[in-house]
Amino acid sequence: MRRLALLAAALALAPPALALLAPPPRLTATPVAIDPHDRAHVRIGELSYLGGWVLRSQDRRFGGISSMTVQGDRIAALSDTSFVFWLRANATGVALDGIQSLPAVPNGGTDKIDRDSESSAIDPATGRIWVGFETTNQIWRYAPGYAAGEAHAAPRDMAKWPGNLGAETIVRLRDGRFLVMEETGAVRPDGANMGLLFPGDPTAPGVKPIVFAYRPPAGFAITDGVQLPSGHILLLHRRFSLSGGIEAALTVFDPAQIVPDALLQGRNIAYLAAPLTVDNMEALAITREGGRDVLWIASDDNYSPVQRSLLLRFAFDPKL
Secondary structure, eight states: OOHHHHHHHHHHHHHHHHHHSSSSOOEEEEOOOOOOOTOOOEEEEEEEEEEEEEOOOSTTTTTOEEEEETTTTTTEEEETSSSEEEEETTTTEEEEEEEEEEEEOGGGGGGGGGEEEEEEEEEEEOOOOEEEETTTTTTEEGGGOOEEEEEEOOGGTTTTTTTTTSEEEEEEEESSSSEESSSOOOSSSTTOOEEEEESSOSSSSOOEEEEEEEEEEOEEEEEEEEEETOOEEEEEEEEEETEEEEOOOHHHHOOOGGGGOOOOOOOEEEETTSSOOOOOEEEEEEEETTTEEEEEEEEEEEOTTOOOOOEEEEOTTTTT
C-alpha cells in the first residue's frame, strides 16, 4: 500500500516523459435498452435503436457532455466546462481515449462563466473546429485536434442572447456556411428561437449573417444539430416538466427555407419520454455505417449523481 502511495506521488511530480506512463482515464460503459420494459421495442418514430450505454468514470472531469463532433475514427465529446473527451465508439462498445482541456477560452479564465462551451462543429476537410460559448456569447475557432485557439468573435446579433441560453447549436453546412441557434426563444416577443446563418466562418471579421427564427415543438429547447446527407438540418431538443420529467424530441427542416426574417418549423421525427431511456439529451453527431445514417445522441449529466451520461445510437431512415 505504501509503495502504491509513493508511486502515485512520484507520477504526480514526474516530468512529462514519466507522467505519460500513467494509465489513461478509465471509462465504464454499461449497455442499456431504449425500453427497459420491452427490449423488442426499438422503433421510435423514424429512428431504430441500435444500442447505447451509460458512461461513468472516476475522473472528476468527466461529464457535462453538451456537443459532439466526429474527428477521424473518434468522437470528440465536449463538456460545458471546456473539457474534450475523446471516445472510440462502435456497435460493440465505448472506450475513453483521453481527456484534454480547450487550450484557449473567453477571457482566458478558469471560472465556469468563461468555460461554458455548449456547441461545436467541424470542417472535415481542414479539421478546424468551431465552439460556441454561452454567457459570453462568443464563437471560437480551434486548430485541428483542439491544438490551439486560432480566432474568436462576439457576433453583434448574439449580444442580447441571454447568458445561459446562448449559442446552443452550431452546424457547419457542407457548402461552408454556418448555422448558429439560441437555446430558447427568450429574445423575440413571439417566443421563437433566433437563428443566424453565416455565409462563412463566423469568426471572420465583418461577416454578417441572415437572421431568422425557428419555432420548436411546444415547450422544448434546442440543444444541438447536424446536417444530414440529404442536406436537411436535424435538431435535437429537450423539455423538462414536473409531470413529464425529462423528454427529448428531434425535428428536421430544409435550410433552403432560411431567408431574412423567416419563421421556420421542423417536421417531428422522434420523441423520447419515460418509460424510454432518456435524460438531459444535449449532444448530437452523425456517422455513415453500412449504407445508413447513424445518429449518436448523448446526455449532459450536469455533474449530478441523480443524472446519467448516456450515449445512444439510432439508425435514421424516414422511408421505413
